[in-house]
Amino acid sequence: xxxxxxxxxxxxxxxxxxxxxxxxxxxxxxxxxxxxxxxxxxxxxxxxxxxxxxxxxxxxxxxxxxxxxxxxxxxxxxxxxxxxxxxxxxxxxxxxxxxxxxxxxxxxxxxxxxxxxxxxxxxxxxxxxxxxxxxxxxxxxxxxxxxxxxxxxxxxxxxxxxxxxxxxxxxxxxxxxxxxxxxxxxxxxxxxxxxxxxxxxxxxxxxxxxxxxxxxxxxxxxxxxxxxxxxxxxxxxxxxxxxxxxxxxxxxxxxxxxxxxxxxxxxxxxxxxxxxxxxxxxxxxxxxxxxxxxxxxxxxxxxxxxxxxxxxxxxxxxxx
Ligand code: ADP
Ligand code: F6P
Numbered sequence: 585x586x587x588x589x590x591x592x593x594x595x596x597x598x599x600x601x602x603x604x605x606x607x608x609x610x611x612x613x614x615x616x617x618x619x620x621x622x623x624x625x626x627x628x629x630x631x632x633x634x635x636x637x638x639x640x641x642x643x644x645x646x647x648x649x650x651x652x653x654x655x656x657x658x659x660x661x662x663x664x665x666x667x668x669x670x671x672x673x674x675x676x677x678x679x680x681x682x683x684x685x686x687x688x689x690x691x692x693x694x695x696x697x698x699x700x701x702x703x704x705x706x707x708x709x710x711x712x713x714x715x716x717x718x719x720x721x722x723x724x725x726x727x728x729x730x731x732x733x734x735x736x737x738x739x740x741x742x743x744x745x746x747x748x749x750x751x752x753x754x755x756x757x758x759x760x761x762x763x764x765x766x767x768x769x770x771x772x773x774x775x776x777x778x779x780x781x782x783x784x785x786x787x788x789x790x791x792x793x794x795x796x797x798x799x800x801x802x803x804x805x806x807x808x809x810x811x812x813x814x815x816x817x818x819x820x821x822x823x824x825x826x827x828x829x830x831x832x833x834x835x836x837x838x839x840x841x842x843x844x845x846x847x848x849x850x851x852x853x854x855x856x857x858x859x860x861x862x863x864x865x866x867x868x869x870x871x872x873x874x875x876x877x878x879x880x881x882x883x884x885x886x887x888x889x890x891x892x893x894x895x896x897x898x899x900x901x902x903x904x
Contacts, residue, residue: 597723
């Protein structure tokens with residue numbers, strides 16, 4: 585294979601730039617031409633494709649976001665729209681594609697491969713860590729650390745003012761960001777979509793803790809686990825103690841990737857190019873037990889995410 589392209593799609597994630605860089609530098613090392621597609625599948629169907637050089641990715645390794653930009657592109661689910669993408673790739677003589685994104689992006693990759701025989705390697709890049717076939721996705725570790733920074737700040741002010749605070753974090757339908765940040769940040773209550781919770785019990789426990797002299801408490805709410813305002817109001821009413829709502833949205837999705845995400849990005853990007861060079865079948869790349877693995881796209885869809893119940897239990901034992 586002599587000519588390949590790379591794109592980022594779906595929500596951006598810290599480490600996407602480091603991953604593009606890894607793909608570009610590995611491709612050039614293997615004497616392949618490398619092209620960048622702007623704005624994910626949305627740019628691909630419009631032929632927004634440009635040649636990348638080694639210098640195109642200079643000074644990129646530490647930057648958050650994605651310099652190729654990203655987009656959501658609902659119409660890409662339509663096979664006729666996918667055909668336009670294939671025509672664009674053909675127009676540039678591109679024989680293989682690396683896509684970096686989340687669950688939706690990998691579905692798009694599967695379609696391009698199944699419907700048109702395009703060789704596509706999928707790299708998991710999303711802060712959500714919601715892909716079951718891989719232990720980690722690029723961006724998750726950095727996002728959790730950003731949430732941890734927020735938790736630390738919140739803790740200072742909650743403690744000073746004897747308050748109860750609720751912090752909503754991202755993750756779509758996955759509670760991993762909330763869980764890991766909650767454990768690392770010592771939050772008293774962690775609410776995730778995977779585990780049912782009882783607001784009456786939480787309110788009673790907060791009230792009891794006040795009587796014991798513990799006057800600040802923190803609830804971390806995964807966005808997929810309920811409505812932040814409703815939960816705060818309910819717990820506030822039941823406990824008789826006001827719950828302050830905090831949410832910091834996109835701030836947790838941006839920022840410089842940390843070591844874990846840069847190294848993961850490097851390993852995934854390098855592997856994707858190796859697979860294309862060897863003309864291997866399309867697949868998704870992931871990491872399990874610190875080993876880079878590949879799985880057919882079919883398995884990405886089937887694999888069900890197993891929530892870490894043990895870690896959830898630890899959070900509730902240690903943080904009360
Ligand atoms: P993420 O990749 O972060 O999960 P999305 O779910 O928004 O983000 O998916 C990114 C893009 O992938 C979508 O905007 C769309 O272009 C494409 N995509 C998502 N689902 C499918 C699907 N079932 N078939 C084809 N393409 C899809
Ligand atoms: O998938 C990443 C993510 O940030 C999710 O955590 C969140 O639910 C979603 O994207 C937000 O999407 P948008 O970019 O459309 O606001």
